[in-house]
Amino acid sequence: QVQLVQSGAEVKKPGSSVKVSCKASGYTFTSRGITWVRQAPGQGLEWMGWISTNKGNTDSAQKFQGRFTMTTDTSTSTAYMELRSLTSDDTAIYFCARDIDMDVWGQGTTVTVSS
Amino acid sequence: SSELTQDPAVSVALGHTVRITCQGDSLRNYYASWYQQKPGQAPLLVIYAENNRPSGIPDRFSGSSSGNTASLTITGAQADDEADYYCHSRDSSGNHRIFGGGTKLTVL
Numbered sequence: 001q002v003q004l005v006q007s008g009a010e011v012k013k014p015g016s017s018v019k020v021s022c023k024a025s026g027y028t029f030t031s032r033g034i035t036w037v038r039q040a041p042g043q044g045l046e047w048m049g050w051i052s053t054n055k056g057n058t059d060s061a062q063k064f065q066g067r068f069t070m071t072t073d074t075s076t077s078t079a080y081m082e083l084r085s086l087t088s089d090d091t092a093i094y095f096c097a098r099d100i101d102m103d104v105w106g107q108g109t110t111v112t113v114s115s
Numbered sequence: 116s117s118e119l120t121q122d123p124a125v126s127v128a129l130g131h132t133v134r135i136t137c138q139g140d141s142l143r144n145y146y147a148s149w150y151q152q153k154p155g156q157a158p159l160l161v162i163y164a165e166n167n168r169p170s171g172i173p174d175r176f177s178g179s180s181s182g183n184t185a186s187l188t189i190t191g192a193q194a195d196d197e198a199d200y201y202c203h204s205r206d207s208s209g210n211h212r213i214f215g216g217g218t219k220l221t222v223l
Contacts, residue, residue, distance in 0.1 A: 061212075062211065103169055
């Protein structure tokens with residue numbers, strides 16, 4: 001079955017970076033892009049960006065530009081997102097989802113930023 | 116503030132029909148999709164491209180759009196439909212994608 005499996009929870013210090021992985025299975029990885037979404041505690045969903053797994057081009061929300069990078073490794077069908085210069089406001093669950101329609105979701109990765 | 120506006124909370128009696136709305140200028144030009152999220156779970160796509168249901172989504176869920184408003188209608192709401200619902204589309208510039216603030220649906 002189609003599945004997205006994300007890496008485990010992370011605890012980070014302010015000012016550091018975090019890299020979350022999202023491994024796809026059950027479909028041809030390069031046929032569908034990957035979207036990243038986050039959800040702060042008790043808050044709504046926030047769209048972060050999308051990456052084409054075929055061509056590598058990206059589209060990201062303006063608020064993250066400059067400290068947010070999305071990449072893919074087609075040899076392992078894995079997408080990655082890296083967020084740098086972390087602050088406590090980046091404490092959230094980070095989700096990957098399949099393509100623009102987000103029809104399949106990963107289980108989420110909790111990232112906690114605390115000194 | 117979000118460029119897609121949703122009512123924070125809506126309630127519906129069991130078995131009745133409820134409409135959850137999403138307002139935004141971008142909806143005049145772009146389709147909305149809708150996601151259901153239950154506590155502790157990842158979101159679930161229930162409607163895409165305005166009025167299409169993914170496989171496995173009950174037909175009591177439907178979508179529509181008029182002017183700057185997209186709507187998700189649940190006809191004959193069930194207890195299992197109690198959840199947060201988010202609309203999703205492009206922002207007013209059309210360059211990026213955004214979510215609405217979400218609507219908490221309570222089934223009475």
